[in-house]
Amino acid sequence: MLWKNKEPEKVFTPRASDVNESMYVNRPDLESALKRGLRSSMHLLIYGESGSGKTWLYKRVLKDLDIDVYIANLANASRLKSINAEFSNLVNREQQARETGYSEMTKAGVSAGVASGGLQHQSQYTFGEMEPFEACLSSIRNRSNNKQAILVLDNLESIRAEQNLLTDLANVITLLDDERYASYKVNLLIVGVPGDLRQYYQATPNLTTVANRIREMPEVSRMTLEQCKNLIYQGFIKELKYDVDDIDSIISHISWVTDRLPQRIHEYCLELAFIGESNSRKINRSLLDEADKFWLKQSLAANYTVIESMMNERDTKVGRRNQTLYSLGLIETEEFKWSDIEEIVRKEFPTSTDNLTLNLPQILSWLSVRENPIIKRSPKGDAYCFSDPKYRMCLRAMLRKSSNLDSSHSVEKLSISQI
Ligand SMILES: Nc1ncnc2c1ncn2[C@@H]1O[C@H](COP(=O)(O)OP(=O)(O)OP(=O)(O)O)[C@@H](O)[C@H]1O
Ligand SMILES: [Mg+2]
Structure with a gap:
């Protein structure tokens, strides 16, 4: 079989929301803080500048711990002017996933009796009669059985200016103390950018109640020099198998211009990798000026x-x-x-x-x-x-x-x- 070279865009993925396992760089401090947080009974708050790696961090850690994750996107809540609407979306998505799962099971030739028995059991739950947040919790618990499950509310920044939605969010957090809601055993992981945190707290009614239930994670910010180095090394040498000269100058330049923000490192490396592709898969420091230009043009115009x-x-x-x-x-x-x-x-x-x-x-x-x-x-x-x-x-x-x-x-x- 002919060896096929990997393409740069499969390796450097500045906007991918799903974790590419072969490119994930460990961030031990952040990961262990999050792991510890997940063992507490508190809801968690992850914050950090856009592109700092919040989404990759929680997805990776939750997967490592084999915790089920359900994601509600507050950008959607903002668009639909209601957090409940996004909870209903989530319930629908879950229901669809279940139905697809069922038809795949039967297609795959699983004994129809067993499969339909399973479905019958599941369809006894009718989420339609519950209010959307409870329906969401119920759907999560139903899907996850006895496993630990987390409901992520990502992109808090998208509701920063919407007092109604911030109030709804505070109510959701308070509600989870109510016995009925607490019985679903679903904790929240709220994800946003730092500036909004202050605003978020200021706009929150029952401030102390809410603050007492939330554990803030350390800020997700730039990578360490070592992590940035690992990312560049992993991408160009292990994955792309490029011939790299002056790797130290390349690392030092990229970590300087990108300020070691993961998304920016990927963006920059992608440009450099494209240049390298048309240079017989070789890179060296003389190509950095050209990479600067492409990166400025593509990402910072x-x-x-x-x-x-x-x-x-x-x-x-x-x-x-x-x-x-x-x-x-x-x-x-x-x-x-x-x-x-x-x-x-x-x-x-x-x-x-x-x-x-x-x-x-x-x-x-x-x-x-x-x-x-x-x-x-x-x-x-x-x-x-x-x-x-x-x-x-x-x-x-x-x-x-x-x-x-x-x-x-x-x-x-x-x-x-x-x-
Ligand atoms: N640990 C990591 N190892 C390697 N690359 C990473 C890592 N974390 C993030 N990245 C890269 O940075 C990009 C942005 O990461 P991510 O989407 O997690 O940022 P974010 O903080 O959630 O941003 P936003 O606030 O805009 O949603 C990812 O698509 C990926 O390319
Ligand atoms: Mg994100």
Whole structure:
């Protein structure tokens, strides 16, 4: 049989919601915290920036523990303007799955008597008469028998602005204390992005009741350097079997520009893998500029345009602004003050800043009040943070200090117009 090479898109899957087992990178701290949480009687809350790996994490851990998982998508609840509507959807999906399972069983030649006996037993449950949440719990318990079962409420962020739905959610959590509802023994796993957590709690009636029943998991954030390295190694060497030169520089570049956010690492690697595919399945560091361009174009185009619009003039004032943008990309902390940026600008561009006042407060303020601000005041107001973490990645991938010695103060952008 002819050996067939794997395709890049089967290996690097930035938007896959199902876990690809051969590419899953272990995250021991998060996994064991979640495993411990699942042994408590509390409902759990997982939060982390979009693309940080929340969905893959819970799917993998629940599968490892052989716990049944049922997923209600709050994005659907938002679209249908009701959490109950999404619970009803879930019940219908379960019912359909059962019926398909039954017809497959008979098709497969299982003794009709046994099979129909099983179905008869199951169809004694009529969910239609129960209110949707109870119907959902009942359907889950019915399907899972005595096994531990978890109802995931994913994408909490989609109901962030909908007071009614937030109230419904709080009621659902409170209801699970009621004897009748508790008897189904189904716990909740709520999944969302960090900013919404505060809002979620603020908007919640019976705050203490609800907070007492929820256990927060540690934030799911960027991968460690080791995990990022494992992901890149696994993808390019084990799965794609590429010939890789300078793997350390490649890893260090990718972990820098993507800020080690799993979804972004996959996106970047996918672009690099496509380039490698047309380079006889070989990659090395000289291909990174091209990969940067494709990644900027495919995944960060909107951010690129905003940054570009802030730097397309050439007087000194703009020169300073470009230096500021470049320096913002170098910031590693969540929040930063103008003095932190000034320190970086002076260090990176010593000749053009010596003995001069830099006006960083004005420049940062300008960057934060435009129509599309790339930074915003931190909640306390005494510092700044990025308005979207993608801006930091975009700045890192798109800006370069000029290599021309005569213009050591200037910053250049990587042009993506030819891509
Ligand atoms: N442990 C992991 N190992 C390897 N890749 C991962 C891992 N976790 C996540 N990824 C990659 O990152 C992508 C995004 O992960 P996931 O969908 O879990 O993020 P999320 O936090 O749920 O995002 P969102 O908030 O947008 O739903 C996945 O499709 C996968 O490509
Ligand atoms: Mg998710």
